[in-house]
Amino acid sequence: MQLPKxxxxxxxxxxxxxxxxxxxxxxxxxxxIIEPTVDFFxxxxxxxxxxxxxxxxxxxxxxxxxxxxxxFTLVGLLLIVNLQLWEQSVETISLVLTASLVSxxxxxxxxxxxxxxxxxxNILTPVLDFMQTMPAFVYLxxxxxxxxxxxxxxxxxxxxxxxxxxxxxxxxxxxxxxxxLIEAADAFGSTSFQKLFKVQLPLAKSTIMAGMNQTIxxxxxxxxxASMIGAGGLGDVVLQAISxxxxxxxxxxxxxxxIIAIVLDRVTQSLGNGKRKIS
Amino acid sequence: MKKFExxxxxxxxxxxxxxxLELVRQGKEKEEILKETGMTVGVxxxxxxxxxxxxxxxxxxxxxGKSTLVRLLNRLIEPTEGSVKLDGEDITKxxxxxLREARRTKMGMVFQRFALxxxxxVCENVEYGLEIQGVPKQERNKKALESLGLVGLENxxxxxxxxxxxxxxxxxxxxxxxxxxxxxxLMDEAFSALDPLIRKDMQDELMDLQSSMQKTIxxxxxxxxxxxxxxxxxxxxxxGKIVQIGTxxxxxxxxxxxxxxxxxxxxxxxxxLTASSIMKRSEALVLGKDGPRVALKRMREKGTSTVMVVGxxxxxxxxxxxxxxxxxxxxxxxxxxxxxxxxxxxxEDTPVSDLLPKMAENQFAYPxxxxxxxxxxxxxxxxxxxxxxxxxxxxxxxxxx
Numbered sequence: 001m002q003l004p005k006x007x008x009x010x011x012x013x014x015x016x017x018x019x020x021x022x023x024x025x026x027x028x029x030x031x032x033i034i035e036p037t038v039d040f041f042x043x044x045x046x047x048x049x050x051x052x053x054x055x056x057x058x059x060x061x062x063x064x065x066x067x068x069x070x071x072f073t074l075v076g077l078l079l080i081v082n083l084q085l086w087e088q089s090v091e092t093i094s095l096v097l098t099a100s101l102v103s104x105x106x107x108x109x110x111x112x113x114x115x116x117x118x119x120x121x122n123i124l125t126p127v128l129d130f131m132q133t134m135p136a137f138v139y140l141x142x143x144x145x146x147x148x149x150x151x152x153x154x155x156x157x158x159x160x161x162x163x164x165x166x167x168x169x170x171x172x173x174x175x176x177x178x179x180x181l182i183e184a185a186d187a188f189g190s191t192s193f194q195k196l197f198k199v200q201l202p203l204a205k206s207t208i209m210a211g212m213n214q215t216i217x218x219x220x221x222x223x224x225x226a227s228m229i230g231a232g233g234l235g236d237v238v239l240q241a242i243s244x245x246x247x248x249x250x251x252x253x254x255x256x257x258x259i260i261a262i263v264l265d266r267v268t269q270s271l272g273n274g275k276r277k278i279s
Numbered sequence: 280m281k282k283f284e285x286x287x288x289x290x291x292x293x294x295x296x297x298x299x300l301e302l303v304r305q306g307k308e309k310e311e312i313l314k315e316t317g318m319t320v321g322v323x324x325x326x327x328x329x330x331x332x333x334x335x336x337x338x339x340x341x342x343x344g345k346s347t348l349v350r351l352l353n354r355l356i357e358p359t360e361g362s363v364k365l366d367g368e369d370i371t372k373x374x375x376x377x378l379r380e381a382r383r384t385k386m387g388m389v390f391q392r393f394a395l396x397x398x399x400x401v402c403e404n405v406e407y408g409l410e411i412q413g414v415p416k417q418e419r420n421k422k423a424l425e426s427l428g429l430v431g432l433e434n435x436x437x438x439x440x441x442x443x444x445x446x447x448x449x450x451x452x453x454x455x456x457x458x459x460x461x462x463x464x465l466m467d468e469a470f471s472a473l474d475p476l477i478r479k480d481m482q483d484e485l486m487d488l489q490s491s492m493q494k495t496i497x498x499x500x501x502x503x504x505x506x507x508x509x510x511x512x513x514x515x516x517x518x519g520k521i522v523q524i525g526t527x528x529x530x531x532x533x534x535x536x537x538x539x540x541x542x543x544x545x546x547x548x549x550x551x552l553t554a555s556s557i558m559k560r561s562e563a564l565v566l567g568k569d570g571p572r573v574a575l576k577r578m579r580e581k582g583t584s585t586v587m588v589v590g591x592x593x594x595x596x597x598x599x600x601x602x603x604x605x606x607x608x609x610x611x612x613x614x615x616x617x618x619x620x621x622x623x624x625x626x627e628d629t630p631v632s633d634l635l636p637k638m639a640e641n642q643f644a645y646p647x648x649x650x651x652x653x654x655x656x657x658x659x660x661x662x663x664x665x666x667x668x669x670x671x672x673x674x675x676x677x678x679x680x
Contacts (some may be wrong), residue, residue, distance in 0.1 A: 180394040183355055188408040188459070189383035198411070202398045 016142050027146045034098060034152050041094035050086045054078055061263070065270035072266075076259035085237065085256045092223055092233035093260060095151060099158035099219040104212055107163045111170020111208070112196065121171060128164040136161050136222055140229050154223060154231025162219035169211025173204025209272025216264050224257060234260075281364075282463065282495040283329040283352070288361035290347055290519075293318025296359045309518040321347035323519035324361070331462075332493040336510030338500055344519035345499045349467050352497065353386050354378055365463075383412055387456030391468035393448045395440040401427070401451050402436035408459040419458075426458040427451075429488060446477040453485075457492075466498045470505065482509055503543065507531075507551050515539055527551060549668060554634050555627035557668050558649045558658035563589045566596055566614060571607040574599055585645055588618060593655040598622045598645050623647040627657055631668050638665060 020027075045053060054077040062070035080089050114121040139160050143153035177200050185195045201208075227235025234257050241250030291299035299318040302311075309320040322344045329335040339345045350356040352363055354370060363370040365385060373381065387408070395404050402423050403410075409419035427433045430450035440448055449469060456464055470478045486509060489496065500506050506513050507527040514524045515538075523535035531551055534540040564574050564586050574586050578601055586604075588596045596618060603617030622645045623637045629649075638647050638660070646659035 178394075180390050180392050181396060183350075184388070184390060184394040184396070185407075186355055187353055187382060187386070187388040187465075188411060188455075189379040189381075190411050191379065194411045198407075199396060203396075 016145055020145055023146075030156070031147055031152050034102070034155050037098045037101070038094050038151050038155065041097050042090055045090040045093060050081045051078070054081060061267055065267050069263075069266045069270065073263045076263060080256045080259060083252050083256065085234065085252065088232070088234045088237055088253075089256055089260060091151075092220070092235070092257070095154055095158065095223040095226070095231060095233060096216065096220050096260075096264070099155045099162060099223065100212070100216045102155065102159045103163040103166055103215045103219065106159070107166030107211075107215065108170050108208065111167045111211075112174060112201075114167065114171040115174035115200075124167065124171075128167060131160055132164045136225055137228075140226065144229050149230040151231050153229050154226030157226055157229075158219040158222040161222045162215045165214035165218065166208070166211040169214070170204065170208050173207030173211075174200045176207065177203045206272050209268065213265060213268040213272060216268055217261060220257070220261055220264065280331040281328050282331045282333075282366065283327075283335075283497070284362075284364040284367075285328065285352070286326050286362050286364075288322055288325045288348070288351055288363060289359050290321035290344075290351055290356060291318055291359045292321055300360055320344075320519045321356070322351060322358075325516075325519075325521050327514055327521060327524055329495055329497060331495055334489060334496045334498060334509055334511045336498045336500060336506040336513045337516060338503065338506040338510075338513055339516030340501055343516040345501075345516050346467055347519075348516070349465050349497060349499050353382055353388065353465060383408065383459065385461050386463045386465055387459055387461040389449070389452045389456050389464065389466045389469040391471055393440070393445075393452045393472070395448055395451055395455075397440055399439075400436065401432065401438050401440065401443070404440065404451055405455045405458050407455060412459075423454075423458055426454040429457060430454045430484070445473050446481060449473060449481065450484075457488075462495055464494050464496045466496060468499050468501065471500065471502065478505070485509065503546060507546070515542065528556060549632040549635065550630050552631045552668055553627065554625050554629045554631065554647070554649045554660055555657065557631060557664040558627075558660045559664065561587050561646075561656065561659040563587045563593065563656055564599060564614075566590055571604040571614065574604040575601065575608070578604070587648065587656055587659065588614065589656050595624065595648055595650050595654060595656045596620075598648070600645075619645065625649055627651055631665070634660065635665065635669070638662075 047053070048056070054074065057077065058070050058074040061073045077089075080086055110120075110124065114124050136157070139157040140153070143157045147153040147156060181199060181203070182195065185199045190198065223231060223233060224235035224238065227233060227239050234253050237253030238250055238257075241247070241253060289300065289303060291303065293299055293316065295316075296318070299312060299316060299320065302316070303320060303323055307315075309323065312318055312320055325348055327335075337345045337348060347356055351358045351361075352370070354373075358371055361371065365381065368381075370378065370381060395401075396407065399407070402420065405423040405426055406419045409422060414422075424433055424436060427436055430453055432447060432450050432454065435443065435447065435451075440451065443451065449472075452469070470481045473481060482505060485496075498506075498509060507530075510527055512524060512526055513530050515522045515530065517538055523530060523539050525533070528551070530539060531543050531546060531548060534543060562577050562581060564577070566588050568591070577586055578584060584601045586599050588599050590596055598619040599614060599617065600619065603614075603619070606612055606617055607614055621641070623634070623641065625634055625637070625647060627649055634647055643662045643665075646661045647665075648659055649657045651657050
């Protein structure tokens with residue numbers, strides 16, 4: 001005897017259609033926030049000729065991090081310019097920055113909430129597990145349904161895929177603050193907010209930054225995949241190379257992605273390790 | 280004046296504290312309640328009061344509920360039942376705003392593991408209590424430096440906690456608690472994490488500070504020696520209950536039950552008892568007023584062989600023996616000539632352990648003389664009293680030589 005198949009597929013399809021029909025206002029609103037943000041980053045990065053932009057970026061990296069990282073940034077980005085992949089790189093970086101920004105803006109408060117309220121954590125944990133283990137491609141389909149093709153669904157899919165580490169590590173970082181420090185903050189009469197901003201968040205900072213670092217790396221990987229729904233950027237280069245079986249072009253695109261990944265990783269890492277000077 | 284009045288304070292950890300409370304009221308013990316319901320009785324109907332300016336020590340072994348008890352006082356742990364009156368106001372009935380205000384202005388707390396904020400400098404740590412009250416930067420900095428000055432760390436204001444030794448870190452902890460100028464210091468095993476020598480220094484320093492500041496101090500410890508050293512009164516806890524409250528001497532000499540007795544049996548009584556607690560009042564001969572015959576008559580009456588000689592202001596001058604008095608009476612010498620001046624002289628707070636070797640040195644020939652700080656005669660310690668103290672019988676004011 002064969003049991004009838006549960007029509008999960010139809011349910012989801014119906015649900016998505018229902019959402020598309022009834023919540024178009026909400027989706028338009030989200031589009032109206034994300035699109036200008038991506039454009040803004042792109043505008044900044046294309047304000048000056050590529051070489052000058054690269055020089056400025058390297059200088060900023062030097063301020064935020066070490067000399068070696070700044071040198072790597074300079075050489076790596078100049079190589080990208082030389083390979084004539086700068087334009088696509090700017091698109092990719094803009095998408096990554098937007099997706100990361102949205103992830104942090106939503107993720108950090110959610111993480112704080114989860115750390116303070118046990119029930120929030122109880123609800124969030126399975127949701128986060130779901131978000132992280134569902135194959136990334138699957139997000140692309142509803143994203144296209146709600147936001148059509150282009151950069152916006154790419155960013156949305158990236159946010160869903162990349163946000164969990166920020167939430168998880170913010171939650172963890174705050175919960176890891178030693179109990180006696182919390183007691184001390186309470187014993188001196190801190191308000192809840194004072195405790196959060198003067199004790200918990202500063203002490204959780206490096207853990208939270210590690211989460212943001214992960215979020216940025218994940219959103220980079222997702223943004224590349226999102227080129228399949230027309231998000232553009234370096235993913236396009238790789239995708240084209242795959243469809244035409246051009247190994248060299250694929251390698252160039254891949255190399256550019258790796259360079260950007262390393263720069264983003266090192267910079268966010270050094271931001272995470274506080275720079276308190278020991279006298 | 281009563282600073283703290285604690286009544287029937289109870290804390291039950293577990294699913295249904297109300298049920299636990301009932302069992303506690305029925306007089307069931309911690310062990311039984313745990314077995315029956317799985318709930319832990321943290322503190323079991325503790326009642327006590329603390330006077331203003333008193334050092335009140337709460338002592339017990341780990342698991343006795345002492346750390347829970349101190350946290351009930353400032354509601355870091357919410358009491359299940361009972362009241363804590365601070366200056367007549369019930370802390371357990373305060374709303375969160377009143378409670379915050381009380382914590383800010385009235386109670387400073389010092390923690391076992393220091394609990395300094397690692398991301399803040401020493402000075403910022405000390406400022407914390409003032410910072411959250413919105414005191415302007417300059418003013419709180421000034422107060423923080425004053426407070427650091429009290430513990431001798433003003434030169435380390437810009438260091439970070441992890442650059443300091445344990446003892447110094449705890450000084451910062453103390454300075455932080457003092458910066459708000461609270462009436463009350465709650466000290467939870469404050470010196471337990473320090474090594475014994477530093478611990479002793481810190482105890483001395485706390486007592487020094489206390490003598491000039493007169494705070495009300497509630498001090499938690501598991502160390503009996505520490506409790507005896509610094510406590511004006513000691514509350515001994517077991518299984519969440521207060522077993523006995525009393526002065527150090529009360530606890531040592533009149534243990535309320537077997538538990539307290541066992542607890543204190545290892546204490547070397549001679550280190551705790553002072554000369555004043557085993558001395559007896561002494562007849563004194565006033566030089567220039569009383570003559571040798573008066574001296575002999577007094578010795579005969581008291582059945583002793585010596586009498587203490589003092590000046591008109593009761594300043595101790597020396598010991599007059601019966602032979603000496605006879606010589607004065609028969610040969611016409613003056614009392615000063617026969618006065619024995621090398622008798623053992625100690626102050627009232629000299630521990631018996633220090634007194635013993637001195638008396639042994641002159642083979643217990645004469646009673647030891649106890650004077651106050653001005654050198655005035657307070658009493659004498661006779662051989663019998665000393666032996667009674669050594670035998671562990673405690674104070675024995677009836678001993679005669």
